[in-house]
Structure formats: structure tokens, C-alpha cells
Amino acid sequence: MDIKEKLQEMEERIIKLEMNVPKTFPPVKPLGYKDKKRILVSGGAGFVGSHLVDRLMMDGHSVTVVDNFFTGSRKNIEQWIGHENFEIINHDIINPLFIEVDQIYHLASPASPPHYMLNPIKTLKTNILGTINMLGLAKRVKARFLISSTSELYGDPEIHPQSEDYWGNVNPIGPRACYDEGKRAAEAICYAYVRKENIEVRVARIFNTYGPRMHINDGRVVSNFIIQAIENLPITIYGSGKQTRSFQYVSDLVEGLVALMNGNYSLPVNLGNPDEYTIEKFATLIKEFVGSSSPIVFKEGLEDDPKQRKPDITRAKNYLNWSPKVSLQDGLQKTVNYFKKEIQMSKTGLRS
Numbered sequence: 057m058d059i060k061e062k063l064q065e066m067e068e069r070i071i072k073l074e075m076n077v078p079k080t081f082p083p084v085k086p087l088g089y090k091d092k093k094r095i096l097v098s099g100g101a102g103f104v105g106s107h108l109v110d111r112l113m114m115d116g117h118s119v120t121v122v123d124n125f126f127t128g129s130r131k132n133i134e135q136w137i138g139h140e141n142f143e144i145i146n147h148d149i150i151n152p153l154f155i156e157v158d159q160i161y162h163l164a165s166p167a168s169p170p171h172y173m174l175n176p177i178k179t180l181k182t183n184i185l186g187t188i189n190m191l192g193l194a195k196r197v198k199a200r201f202l203i204s205s206t207s208e209l210y211g212d213p214e215i216h217p218q219s220e221d222y223w224g225n226v227n228p229i230g231p232r233a234c235y236d237e238g239k240r241a242a243e244a245i246c247y248a249y250v251r252k253e254n255i256e257v258r259v260a261r262i263f264n265t266y267g268p269r270m271h272i273n274d275g276r277v278v279s280n281f282i283i284q285a286i287e288n289l290p291i292t293i294y295g296s297g298k299q300t301r302s303f304q305y306v307s308d309l310v311e312g313l314v315a316l317m318n319g320n321y322s323l324p325v326n327l328g329n330p331d332e333y334t335i336e337k338f339a340t341l342i343k344e345f346v347g348s349s350s351p352i353v354f355k356e357g358l359e360d361d362p363k364q365r366k367p368d369i370t371r372a373k374n375y376l377n378w379s380p381k382v383s384l385q386d387g388l389q390k391t392v393n394y395f396k397k398e399i400q401m402s403k404t405g406l407r408s
């Protein structure tokens with residue numbers, strides 16, 4: 057959509073608002089009261105959270121989003137504002153929350169390294185106090201609880217690929233510790249609640265994920281490289297570029313989260329795409345994909361940057377019958393289209 061079309065769309069929306077024409081929502085499945093669940097998504101205005109909210113809403117459930125909008129954004133969920141099945145609470149989960157729900161997807165936490173390192177104490181509080189508060193809620197209302205954990209829990213892994221029974225290699229006092237150790241503590245807290253309080257817990261260890269709705273200032277490799285390539289700016293590789301990552305498209309992750317929540321498996325499960333690339337190869341691939349003239353440049357490496365990462369997804373295959381479906385080609389196409397629009401909008405001042 058170019059800028060003229062976008063302006064026209066906005067004008068039409070203003071006219072409809074002025075005329076009090078009811079907003080049209082994406083289609084929602086009708087669900088009987090027995091199947092309809094009340095679902096809380098913490099961090100539901102974020103990149104992953106908002107895609108999950110779309111899925112749960114379209115499945116016909118009642119969804120409550122709780123978000124403090126630190127990295128989340130209202131525009132990610134604006135399509136549901138005003139829907140009778142949808143509610144949004146502006147709240148920081150480091151404080152307790154009292155509502156009635158059947159399921160809790162606990163996704164609230166900054167996830168991009170520059171964001172979580174910006175305020176490490178807040179990252180620790182969110183993952184530790186926030187998880188305790190969300191589990192307290194799950195205990196009070198007997199809700200099933202899913203937490204978004206991370207592949208960062210494996211630190212700089214000495215085994216490859218990483219399976220869930222690997223305990224990890226994390227620097228407990230390094231700059232990434234606020235997130236890595238925060239998530240490790242969060243998992244420990246979950247299983248303490250399982251042992252002592254009989255809570256039904258699901259733990260998703262999420263590997264690198266990309267897709268539309270990543271923030272333009274997200275700072276992770278996929279968004280950085282795509283934006284740099286679109287703008288013909290230098291593509292910045294941190295370190296040698298020999299480090300590896302494996303990238304999953306966001307809709308695959310959402311499928312995995314829903315399957316995990318509704319299945320019977322209660323130990324941690326890796327959710328990621330085993331399609332592995334060196335960062336150097338990935339830079340070339342993005343440059344060619346976008347058709348960019350960007351030079352590829354090497355910058356200083358990051359402290360404690362994991363050298364290799366690839367999920368072993370045997371558990372997810374066996375227990376959830378889940379495996380990623382979206383190819384890098386298809387996922388990148390959607391993501392590049394999204395960023396082209398976002399860049400255009402930010403240049404016209406319509407988006408920050």
C-alpha cells in the first residue's frame with residue numbers, strides 16, 4: 057500500500073468514525089460457552105503476543121491483553137479494540153493482577169538484546185516478579201499457564217543442536233545475564249509451582265523468531281539487516297559473522313504455542329526452525345533477496361554472543377506433532393513487505 061492509499065484509508069476511517077459506523081473486525085469463529093475460554097496474554101501487544109492474540113481471537117475465545125507498552129505497541133492490536141471478546145489492560149506485571157481466566161500465556165518481557173540490556177534490573181524484575189505474579193494468578197483461579205522461555209537459556213552452547221535436556225552454558229554475571237538468568241529463574245519458579253501448588257505449566261523455549269510487527273528499532277539481526285538492505289545502508293555484522301542462528305517465522309511459533317498449551321506435555325519444549333545460517337551468509341542472503349546495493353561491514357563482536365544455535369525439535373515433533381512449515385523465502389517476503397511499509401510510514405511521520 058503506498059502513502060496515498062494509506063491516507064485514503066485513514067480518511068475513510070475518520071469518516072466512518074464521525075458517522076458512527078461500527079468498526080469491522082477480522083472474522084471470528086462462533087464458539088459455544090463450553091469451548092470458549094477466557095485467555096490472558098501478558099505482553100499481548102508485543103510482536104509475538106499480538107500474533108498469538110489474533111489466532112486466539114479468530115478461534116473465538118475471549119482474550120485479555122495485559123501490557124505495559126515498554127516494547128509492545130497499541131497498533132499491533134488495534135484491529136481488536138472495541139470487539140466484545142477483547143479487552144486490554146495497561147498494567148505492569150511486576151505488580152499483581154486480579155482477574156478471572158482459564159488460560160494464561162505469559163509472554164511479557166523485552167526479548168531483543170539491546171532492549172533487555174537497556175534496563176537489566178527491569179528485565180530481571182519482569183521475568184522474576186512478573187512470573188511469580190502471573191503464577192500467583194494461575195494458582196488463585198486454577199488457570200493453565202504457559203511461559204515463553206528462550207533458547208538464550210542454553211547460553212553459548214557446547215552441544216549442537218540444542219535439546220531440552222542440555223542445561224546450558226550461561227555467564228551469570230555478563231551483560232546478557234539479566235535475560236538468560238531471568239528466564240532460567242522464571243523456569244525454576246514455574247516448576248516450583250508445579251511441585252508445591254499443582255499448577256498446570258507449559259514451557260516454550262523459543263528460538264530466534266521474525267516476521268511482521270517487529271519494531272523498526274527492534275535491533276535484532278533480521279530487522280536490522282532487512283532495514284539496512286532496503287535503505288541501501290551498510291549491513292552490520294557483529295564479530296566474525298561465523299556465529300550461527302536458525303530463524304523461525306512467527307506464524308509457526310504461534311501454532312507451536314497453541315499446540316503446547318492445549319497438549320498434555322509439561323516439560324520444556326523447543327520451538328524453532330532448525331534451518332541454520334552463519335550470520336555472514338544471512339547478510340548476503342538478505343542483501344540479494346532485497347536486491348540491495350548495501351555494503352556488508354564488520355563491527356566489533358558482542359560480549360557473550362552465542363557462537364552457534366540450532367534447535368533440536370524432536371520433542372515438539374513427538375509430543376505436539378509440530379514442526380515449522382514456513383520457508384525462509386516466504387517468511388522473508390512477508391517481512392520485507394512489512395518493513396518497506398513501516399519505513400515509508402516513519403518517513404512521512406505517520407509512525408514513529
Ligand SMILES: O=c1ccn([C@@H]2O[C@H](COP(=O)(O)OP(=O)(O)O[C@H]3OC[C@@H](O)[C@H](O)[C@H]3O)[C@@H](O)[C@H]2O)c(=O)[nH]1
Binds near residue numbers: 299
Ligand atoms: O545488526 C546486527 C544484529 C545482530 N547481529 C548478530 O546476529 C546474531 C543474532 O542476534 P539477535 O540480536 O537477532 O538475536 P540473539 O540470537 O543474540 O538473541 C535472541 O535469541 C533468542 C530470543 O530469545 C531473543 O529474541 C533474542 O534474545 C548475533 O550473533 C548478533 O551478534 C549482527 O551481526 N548484526
